[in-house]
Amino acid sequence: MTETIDVHTLGAPPPADILLDVRNLRTIFHVMDGDVPAVDGVSFQLRPGRSIGIVGESGSGKSVTALTIMRLLDIPPAEVSGESEIWFDGKELLRLPMDKMRRIRGNDIAMIFQEPLTSLNPVFTIGNQIAEQVELHLKVKKKEAWERAIESLKLVGIPSPERRVKQYPHEMSGGMRQRVMIAMALSCEPKLLIADEPTTALDVTIQAQILELLKTIQDRTDSALMLITHDLGVVAEMVEDVVVMYAGQVVETGTVEQVLLEPRDPYTMGLIESIPTVDKRGGRLSVIKGTVPSPFNLPPACRFEPRCPYAWKLCRDVAPDLFETDHAGQFARCHLHTPAGEGRRQEALKVHEQSMTIGRDLGGHG
Amino acid sequence: MNEGTTPSGSEPTETTEPQLDALSSPSARAAAEGESASAVAQRADNASDAIRRADNATDTEPLLKITGLKKHFPIFGGILRRQIGTVYAVDGVDFDVKRGETFALVGESGCGKTTLGRSLLRLTEPTAGTIEFGGTNVSGLSQDELRPMRRRMQIIFQDPFGSLNPRMPVSDIIGEGLLAQGVNDRRKRDKKVEDSLEIVGLRRDYTRRYPHEFSGGQRQRIGIARALALDPEFVVCDEPVSALDVSIQSQVLNLLVDLRRDFNLTYLFISHNLSVIQYFSDRVAVMYLGKIVEVGSVEQLYQNARHPYTVALLSAIPEADPRRRKKRLVLKGDVPSPAAPPSGCRFHTRCWLREKLGNPERCSTEEPLLRVLETGHTSACHFAEDVSERTVDQVVATQSVVDTAVADLA
Numbered sequence: 001m002t003e004t005i006d007v008h009t010l011g012a013p014p015p016a017d018i019l020l021d022v023r024n025l026r027t028i029f030h031v032m033d034g035d036v037p038a039v040d041g042v043s044f045q046l047r048p049g050r051s052i053g054i055v056g057e058s059g060s061g062k063s064v065t066a067l068t069i070m071r072l073l074d075i076p077p078a079e080v081s082g083e084s085e086i087w088f089d090g091k092e093l094l095r096l097p098m099d100k101m102r103r104i105r106g107n108d109i110a111m112i113f114q115e116p117l118t119s120l121n122p123v124f125t126i127g128n129q130i131a132e133q134v135e136l137h138l139k140v141k142k143k144e145a146w147e148r149a150i151e152s153l154k155l156v157g158i159p160s161p162e163r164r165v166k167q168y169p170h171e172m173s174g175g176m177r178q179r180v181m182i183a184m185a186l187s188c189e190p191k192l193l194i195a196d197e198p199t200t201a202l203d204v205t206i207q208a209q210i211l212e213l214l215k216t217i218q219d220r221t222d223s224a225l226m227l228i229t230h231d232l233g234v235v236a237e238m239v240e241d242v243v244v245m246y247a248g249q250v251v252e253t254g255t256v257e258q259v260l261l262e263p264r265d266p267y268t269m270g271l272i273e274s275i276p277t278v279d280k281r282g283g284r285l286s287v288i289k290g291t292v293p294s295p296f297n298l299p300p301a302c303r304f305e306p307r308c309p310y311a312w313k314l315c316r317d318v319a320p321d322l323f324e325t326d327h328a329g330q331f332a333r334c335h336l337h338t339p340a341g342e343g344r345r346q347e348a349l350k351v352h353e354q355s356m357t358i359g360r361d362l363g364g365h366g
Numbered sequence: 367m368n369e370g371t372t373p374s375g376s377e378p379t380e381t382t383e384p385q386l387d388a389l390s391s392p393s394a395r396a397a398a399e400g401e402s403a404s405a406v407a408q409r410a411d412n413a414s415d416a417i418r419r420a421d422n423a424t425d426t427e428p429l430l431k432i433t434g435l436k437k438h439f440p441i442f443g444g445i446l447r448r449q450i451g452t453v454y455a456v457d458g459v460d461f462d463v464k465r466g467e468t469f470a471l472v473g474e475s476g477c478g479k480t481t482l483g484r485s486l487l488r489l490t491e492p493t494a495g496t497i498e499f500g501g502t503n504v505s506g507l508s509q510d511e512l513r514p515m516r517r518r519m520q521i522i523f524q525d526p527f528g529s530l531n532p533r534m535p536v537s538d539i540i541g542e543g544l545l546a547q548g549v550n551d552r553r554k555r556d557k558k559v560e561d562s563l564e565i566v567g568l569r570r571d572y573t574r575r576y577p578h579e580f581s582g583g584q585r586q587r588i589g590i591a592r593a594l595a596l597d598p599e600f601v602v603c604d605e606p607v608s609a610l611d612v613s614i615q616s617q618v619l620n621l622l623v624d625l626r627r628d629f630n631l632t633y634l635f636i637s638h639n640l641s642v643i644q645y646f647s648d649r650v651a652v653m654y655l656g657k658i659v660e661v662g663s664v665e666q667l668y669q670n671a672r673h674p675y676t677v678a679l680l681s682a683i684p685e686a687d688p689r690r691r692k693k694r695l696v697l698k699g700d701v702p703s704p705a706a707p708p709s710g711c712r713f714h715t716r717c718w719l720r721e722k723l724g725n726p727e728r729c730s731t732e733e734p735l736l737r738v739l740e741t742g743h744t745s746a747c748h749f750a751e752d753v754s755e756r757t758v759d760q761v762v763a764t765q766s767v768v769d770t771a772v773a774d775l776a
Contacts, residue, residue: 057613205678209697237685276619287616
C-alpha cells in the first residue's frame with residue numbers, strides 16, 4: 001500500500017444490499033512513453049445476485065477495471081489512484097492486506113478469463129487444480145477437495161467427471177476447458193463471478209452452450225455476475241444492467257433494455273447503429289468515423305468529440321459529466337442531456353431512430 | 367482486362383467520392399441534409415428493389431463452378447514419419463457462384479471453409495475435383511497458365527496483422543502482385559498502387575509507410591487494396607472483418623459493399639458471423655466437417671432453414687436485442703475431428719432432430735446427399751421435411767442446458 005492511499009479518508013461503506021460498489025476508480029499505467037490512464041474515474045454498483053455487463057471496444061479499459069477489482073495488476077507499472085475505492089461485501093478491497101485479499105479472491109470473487117488454455121496450468125491435472133483451490137479456500141481435507149472437484153465438473157455438465165479429473169488441459173477441447181474454468185470458479189460458491197470475454201475464443205454453437213450454462217448456474221448458485229464483453233449480442237442475452245466504456249471512462253449506464261433499445265450517448269448509438277441486421281440489407285451501415293484516440297493523446301474535453309456527429313463547441317471546451325437522461329436511472333456522458341443540448345438532442349434521437357431501421361446512401365443508383 | 371472492372375486507369379474516378387464519405391458518419395450527413403423520415407424510407411424501398419433486380423440479373427451461367435472438390439491433408443507420425451491418417455478438410459463439395467452475386471460460406475472453425483476458399487485459388491492444391499472459372503478449368507492449369515487467371519481471382523485475408531509483410535512498405539505490398547503480373551514499369555505500378563489506396567479510402571501518400579504504422583482497420587484496407595490492384599472479377603473474402611472492433615467492422619463492410627457495386631465484383635464471402643452474412647450476401651452455403659449441408663438464398667436459409675445444423679447455428683447467434691431474449695437450441699458436444707469424421711451423416715453425433723426422431727439407423731449408416739427442397743434451396747438431411755418451428759420449439763422446451771457437453775474421448 002502506498003501512503004497516498006492511507007491519507008485519503010474513506011467514504012462511508014455502501015448499504016448492505018450493494019455487493020460491489022466501485023467508486024471513482026482510476027488505474028494508471030506508467031510506461032516508457034508516459035502515463036496511460038487506462039481506467040479514468042469509473043463508478044458503478046452491483047447488487048447481490050444481479051448481473052452487470054461492461055461493454056466496450058478493445059482498449060476501452062473494461063478488462064483493466066476487472067483486474068483492478070481482483071487486484072491482479074502489478075504495481076508498478078500500474079498505479080491505482082488514492083481516491084479510488086472498491087467496496088465489496090462491506091470491505092474496501094484496495095486497502096486490504098494482500099493475505100486477506102487472497103482469501104477473498106477465489107472464495108468470494110472468482111474470475112473466468114477469455115483464453116482457457118493459458119489460464120489453466122498445463123502440468124497439473126484438472127482435478128489437482130480444482131482441488132488445490134478448494135483445499136486452500138474452504139480448508140477441507142484432500143480427499144474431500146477431490147470429491148468436490150468431481151462434483152463441480154458434474155455441475156458444469158462434463159461427462160464422466162471421474163475420468164476427466166485425472167486429465168490434463170491439453171486433452172480437452174476449448175469448450176470443455178471453459179467449462180473447467182467455470183467449474184473452478186464456482187467450486188467455492190463465490191458471491192461475485194467476473195467473466196472476462198468468456199466466449200470470445202469459442203465457436204458459436206459452443207458459445208451458446210457456455211452462455212446457457214453460465215445463466216443456469218448463476219440462477220442456481222445466486223451469485224452476482226460481472227460480464228465483460230465487446231459483443232452487444234452477448235450482453236443482450238446475459239445481463240440486467242449495462243455499463244458502456246469508451247477510452248477509460250463510463251459513457252453510458254442503464255438497464256440492458258434502456259441502453260440497447262434506447263441508447264442516449266452518441267457512442268452507444270453509433271455502436272448499435274453499426275451492427276449489421278437484416279433491416280439494413282441493401283443499404284449502408286452507419287459508421288463511427290475515425291478510430292479510438294491514443295491514450296497518450298486524449299481529446300481535452302469530451303473524449304468522443306472528434307468522432308461524434310453531434311459535437312459542438314461546448315464539447316471541445318468542457319468535459320461532460322454523466323448526466324441523467326430522459327429515462328430515470330439511465331445516464332450518459334454527453335452535453336446533449338443538458339439544457340444547452342436540448343435542440344440537438346431531439347435531432348440526434350430522430351437520426352438514430354431512422355438509422356436503426358434502414359441503411360443509408362443506398363447502392364445501385366446514380 | 368475485363369469490361370466492367372476498370373478502376374485502374376488515369377484518374378481516381380468518382381467512385382472514390384462515396385468511398386471517402388463512408389468515413390464520415392452518414393447519420394451526420396443525413397442530419398445536415400435535413401432528410402425527412404419518409405425520404406429515407408423511400409430510399410429503403412429502392413434498395414430492396416435493387417436487391418430483387420440483382421437476383422434476377424444473376425440468373426446467368428455461373429462464373430465459378432466447383433465440382434467434387436476435395437482437399438485432404440496427410441498426417442505423418444511414428445518413427446518413420448509414415449502417413450498415419452488423413453484430415454478430410456474439404457470432402458466433396460459442389461456449388462456454383464453466379465456473376466455479380468455474393469456467395470457466403472458459413473461454418474464453425476475446422477469445418478473447412480478457409481481451406482475451400484484457398485483451394486479455389488489453388489493457393490493450396492486440391493486433392494480432387496474441378497474448379498471452373500469463367501469457362502476455364504483452373505484445376506488443370508500449370509503455374510504459368512494459372513498466372514493470368516490469378517489476376518482475375520483475388521483474396522482478402524482474415525488477419526490484418528499476419529497477412530502484411532512487416533518489412534515491406536505499402537507500395538511493395540500492393541505492387542507485388544502487379545510485378546508478378548508483368549507490370550515492370552515502376553511509375554505505372556506506383557500510380558496503380560496509389561489509385562488502389564485511394565479507392566479503399568486511404569491517402570495516396572501512404573505508399574512509403576510500413577504496416578506497423580497502421581491500425582487494424584487501415585491494414586485491412588491495405589489488404590483490400592492489394593486484392594483490387596489487379597482489377598479482379600472475383601474476390602474471396604476470408605473473414606475480412608472478424609478481427610476488427612465493431613465500429614471499424616462496419617466501415618470495412620461498407621467499403622466492400624461499395625466496391626462490389628462500383629467494380630461489379632463477385633464475392634465468395636467466408637465468415638462464421640451469421641449476422642454479417644445476412645446483411646451482406648445473396649446466397650449462403652453452410653459447411654460442417656468438410657461438407658456443405660445446406661444451400662439457399664439468405665431469405666430461404668434464415669427464415670426456413672431445413673438442416674438441423676443450420677437451425678442450431680441460427681439459434682446460437684446472440685442478438686443485440688433484449689426483447690428477443692430467447693431460449694436457445696443448444697447443440698451437444700464439440701465438432702468431431704475432421705481426421706475421423708462420423709459415419710453416415712457427419713452431424714448425427716450432435717443432431718437434435720435425430721434424437722427427437724428416436725435415433726433412426728439411417729443417419730449413422732447412409733450419407734445424406736444434398737437434395738432440392740425448392741428452387742435454389744438444397745439440404746443434406748434425410749429428414750429435412752421434419753425440420754420446422756414446431757419441432758424446434760418442442761426440442762428447446764425439453765433440453766437440459768447443463769448436459770450439453772459430450773465425451774469426446776473414446
